[in-house]
Amino acid sequence: MVSLDSVLRTGVSGLQANQVALNTTSNNIANVNTDGYVKRNVGFESKVLGGNPVGVSASPATRAINRFLVNEERTVIAQEKRFESMKLIHEQFQSLLGSPKDDLTFTGQLDRAFREITGLAVDPSGAVPRVTAVNKLKDFSDEINRVSKLLQDLRRDADVRIEQALAKINSEINVVSQLNPKIVKGLSLGDDTTTLIEQRDISIKKLSEFVDITTFEMDGGAIGITTGRGQVLLDHLDRKLDYSSVGTITSSTEFEQIKIQKINTDGTTAQVDVLDPFITSGSVFGLLDMRDVQIPNMLLSLGELSSKVIDKFNSVHNNSSPVPPPALFTGRNVGLLSTDNHNFTGSVTIGTVNANNTLVDRVLIDFTNGTVSKNGGAAAAIGGNTINNVITAVNAQFGATALSLVSGKLSLQAATGTGVAILQDTDSPSSRAGRGFADYFGLNDLLQSNSPSHFETGFQGSDAHGFGSTGVMTLDLIGPRGQNIKSFNFDFATAGATTFEDIVNSLNSAFTGFATFSLDSNGKLSGTPAANLKNYHFSSNTDTSLRGGTNKSLSNLFGLARSSKIDQAFGVSVRSDIIDNATNLSLAQLDLSATALAGNAPALTVGDNRGVKAFQNISDLKITFNEAGDISATTKSLQEYAAMVLSDLSIKAEEAESRYKDSSALKAELSARVKNDSGVNIDEELANMILFQNAFNASARLVATTREMFEELLSIAR
Secondary structure (H helix, E strand, O other): OHHHHHHHHHHHHHHHHHHHHHHHHHHHHHOOOOOOOOOEEOOEEEEEEOOEEEEEEEOOOEEOOOHHHHHHHHHHHHHHHHHHHHHHHHHHHHHHHOOHHHOOOHHHHHHHHHHHHHHOOOOOOOHHHHHHHHHHHHHHHHHHHHHHHHHHHHHHHHHHHHHHHHHHHHHHHHHHHHHHHHHHHHHHHOOOOHHHHHHHHHHHHHHOOOOOEEEEEOHHHOEEEEEOOOOEEEOOOEEEEEOOOOOOOOOOOOOOOOEEEEEOOOOOEEEEEEOHHHOOOOHHHHHHHHHHHHHHHHHHHHHHHHHHHHHHHHHHHHOOEOOOOOOEEEOOOOOOOOOOEOOOEOEEEEEEEOOOOOEEEEEEEEOOOOEEEEOOOOOEEOOOOEHHHHHHHHHHHHOOOOEEEEOOEEEEEOOOOOEEEEEEOOOOEOEEOOEOHHHHHOOOOOEEOOOOOOOOOOOOOOOEOOOOOOOEEEEEEEOOOOOEEEEEEEEOOOOOOOEHHHHHHHHHHHOOOOEEEEEOOOOOEEEEEOOOOOOOEEEEEEEOOOOOOOOOOHHHHHOOOHHHHHHHHOOOEEOHHHHHOHHHOOOEOOOOOHHHHOOOOOOOOOOOOHHHHHHHHHOOOOEEEOOEOOEOOEEEOHHHHHHHHHHHHHHHHHHHHHHHHHHHHHHHHHHHHHHHHHOOOHHHHHHHHHHHHHHHHHHHHHHHHHHHHHHHHHHHHO
């Protein structure tokens, strides 16, 4: 009886163990197409009592998972999603940018503008060719504005998507946080926790789409989460990511970093750190990289192109004149005070003409020798080196208030009934910061934008800075992940600075180890971050300094902030009065030949095409372009540089596409290996089912046989 009882118990244990195995196998088969499901394995252990085997038991089901492959898969998923998010933005931009083949890109519009201007050489007086040329310049300006606005809109879109992604991250962190205690409790009680662990792994996998993460085990089977660079997202306390997208984005917008808030056991929160510098992949990183680095760099290169086009076209237009000429020129705000040194060299002629365009008066300003002369007469000393000295000397020659400087803008007014024109000396042209007199002050600009086309002020280090003793400029050095690594308040009340050189020295002292500042021979004040600070930029959203009555702040005067360069690609336009009336396009030049000086020929003629030829020469001019975004400093023609900018925009899109394809292929391979190790193989499971069914039937046969033997024994006993 005792032996039969042992046999019965053994058979029953076999039934129970194989029933568990069959249930597990059935569950595997049922979930063969369930995303994220990991197959369960059941082990068998021999039961021993008193050194004797007494049957079999099934161990709790375990998940067939290769942790190394799973972690590698999460890493690759983060990379794939990083480049996917970047690729989608680039694709959106490229679809709206247009193809170079259709001739509607800014490169095509610039080519068209040059072609139409070239056509003016045949008939500069023709109304239709003038209108066409002006319209093509407007088309180029409009296209630059459209592209820059599109890029800025994409920054805003990326910012919104970052906020949305963070909400999903918080949701998945919360899921893991809620599952952790359930798993710990289940493990302590010996319950089956495989389903809970699987749910937790699915959430962690979803989390890896947004940021690169690693996990670590805590007490009792709980899981903690950190970013790839070690910033904790979950441990024994919950974490929450806090960020709100910016409603309106401008070139000067500096985005707040993503805050990591710790949720205490009493429900209160406290900020412990920021996320941005501690991630290296995932869709959030890709969006941050587009918003804070790639798109601003694209805007910088677009601004560099726009600024050089504006600068070179204005240079020609300021040395030319419409026919008839205007009675008044009003320049742009260049930040000069009347007490500033003029810092001009060379010579320039200001001429006035009557209604017949015959020369009335001309005044030659010889900055090099410090003299002025009227109509070829005796030279008179300017009497000093300041702007006011020049204005006074010129006005004395004209016998009226011709020149005036108000709020940083120079005006040139002709006498009643006359018009005014300006011409550079051929042999020794006037120059401040490499620009002629009219060009420097922008007296007859053709193009403009939201920011000056250059920041070559012409100031020398020894010049008085002119900002007085009040006002504070805050200059921040911002990193690619929004980190403000150095902030400096330049306070004119306490700085003790009197010259521009003093300002440069103060900035260099404040930013030692972070950046260097210099004022070049053209008066351009530049700040260059240290070599190891790639993609860092200066920002100055708080600046109360003012240069006299010019309304120019220190950062604005020199374009110290990145936003000043980006703004060169916004608000690009042809002067409104030229749009309204193409006859205001300056294509003629003041004629100072003996015949014109004698009054025997007009000093300005509508058929004069010298200005047209000067415009034509721009297309062949080799221009030095500054480093802008990802395009290094180079010397190219305008059209060559425009092609470089367009190519750079395309290369970025192609690179994102290529990196996405590579990471996607790697993810597919890893996912296949993970599935091979952890996924359900239907053939294998069906084979296991047959095996377990046979074992179950054998155990059932054993139980049935034992029962028959028991009944036989009982019948004998009766």
